[in-house]
Amino acid sequence: MGKTGLNDSAEAAKPAKTASNAPKGAVTDSKSFRDGLIYLYQRADFKKPTWLCRVKIPNGSGYVNRSTGTGDEHKAFKFADDLYNQLLVKSLTGEAPPGKQMGRAIQSYIERLESQPHKLSIHYKVLLLKRIKPFLERKSFDDLSTSLLSKVVDEQIALTKKGTLSPNTIKRTYTDLKHFLQWCIEEGYITQMPRFPKVNGVASSRPHFDAKDWAKLIRQLREIVKVENGAIRRDRMMLRDYVLILANTGIRVGEARTLKWRDVTEIGGGNGEAAHVTLLVSGKTGKREVVARSADIKTYFKRIHDLRVEELTVEGKPKPKIDPNSLVFCHKDGTEIGTFKKSFAALMKRAGVERDSYGNLRSLYSLRHTYATFCLQHGVAVYTLAKNMGTSVAMIEQYYGHTTNVASASELTKRVKRQASGAASSLSWLE
Structure with a gap:
């Protein structure tokens, strides 16, 4: 392993700025490893110096961005190096390229639905995806978890005037999300369906007129x-x-x-x-x-x-x-x-x-x-x-x-x- 310095990064021609005079979000320090495949950097808008990493996806396009959660350069490199090796293993075993953000997939799925003949069921799916897109679009498919899916519903509840959703509405939300994620499996974004949260609540009779x-x-x-x-x-x-x-x-x-x-x-x-x-x-x-x-x-x-x-x-x-x-x-x-x-x-x-x-x-x-x-x-x-x-x-x-x-x-x-x-x-x- 050898450091290649800033010459392998796009920031090589730019002088590093100090935290005192750097604009918000500017890079104040950076390091490059593995011939540019791993890039560590710190930003001025972090109160506590923290190393962020950008790791090239092996045998694929794009990068995976993560916070290493530490200000120690050696620990930060180990975090990034471990991440690179994990990506390499997934690449060699033929798993779907990880790290892709959901925004583009959601938009592609919406466009696919909107191109189909008009049906009320499609309208509901498009409406749901448009509502959850702001919450999920910058999240990676690697972030998919039961907890994240539960938070999707929490976001939908926050958007309602009454602050609640019926168990049946939550079930329909998860059903439409499963349709989307099944499409993601077919398109190679993910390899398997994540586990969905359990929906509590006993089905009750629906209000009718006696x-x-x-x-x-x-x-x-x-x-x-x-x-x-x-x-x-x-x-x-x-x-x-x-x-x-x-x-x-x-x-x-x-x-x-x-x-x-x-x-x-x-x-x-x-x-x-x-x-x-x-x-x-x-x-x-x-x-x-x-x-x-x-x-x-x-x-x-x-x-x-x-x-x-x-x-x-x-x-x-x-x-x-x-x-x-x-x-x-x-x-x-x-x-x-x-x-x-x-x-x-x-x-x-x-x-x-x-x-x-x-x-x-x-x-x-x-x-x-x-x-x-x-x-x-x-x-x-x-x-x-x-x-x-x-x-x-x-x-x-x-x-x-x-x-x-x-x-x-x-x-x-x-x-x-x-x-x-x-x-x-x-x-x-x-x-």
Whole structure:
């Protein structure tokens, strides 16, 4: 081993500056070893003199930068030399080049996702990666650990207004991170998947509307459209049918946002039976056909359809036909309604149904949970329901397992004589 001095480094032509006159971040001292493969240096912005090292990746491109954690030159060199030997062993055994920062990989993964056909699941993955990029982009793949992955979630929690994330949201975050890291393995950034933290928390039932509160909500839906102001009435009419359609189909908020008239069709019918309404939606699990629970849902779609025809009619001209490629839930100018969140929250407040019996705050997604709960109570098979909702049987059983006993009531009580006074009242899904 021999020192080659500063002649092997880019700083060779620059005189070393003293800590007293050096600008912040400037190199105040430096040493070069192994013909420039190892470079030690100290910076002016460190209160306590500490050697940093830059080590060339053997048989690869780029460098690994580390703090040696010591101001002793001999200890610092040993740290850097050990690091070089570790990199050399990994290189000789064919392991992925270590030390690469995650920023470029994250950006490449985002660009790959954005080049794919639009799907809600891809949108969520891109959103997550963009959020965590500032936290991870300057970290090395060598830093990947259970602790670091846990800190990623801590960073996400810090960004929320309420300062918490549900166990289910944390699980989804880790699932999307696993997809990213699996891609990193395929691209050669890492050789194996790191161990993920355990997510604590027992899955609880999701806030939905029971029969009593659903009736209160329906009454308010009838009342809110009884206003004179045209613009306000228009928004409330759209909200009314939006709520009824989501509650009768169980589609996700994101799926409703992009629903077009061409996606609404009828199947079956004839022989005295009503046709069923189906919706072709695109969501987290890709495209699927959703069968509405009741044929009466046509009433809600027709009200929106008639509203749009009225808005698009020009005086003195025949009534126009609705463009099948236009959005179902839209503003007067046809543009997408971003969210009904605030108007739905105001509706629940007026109806006095903001929270369920456990004190959990309801939201637009409670309409989907209400659909699932009522279907199970009325005997819909779990597999059939999961397929229609675009989720798994495991998810249905995990979050709605408390409801399946009601669905199995006939089996559980088949040896018990039924009395009319003990029969459960049915829930009307109609307005």
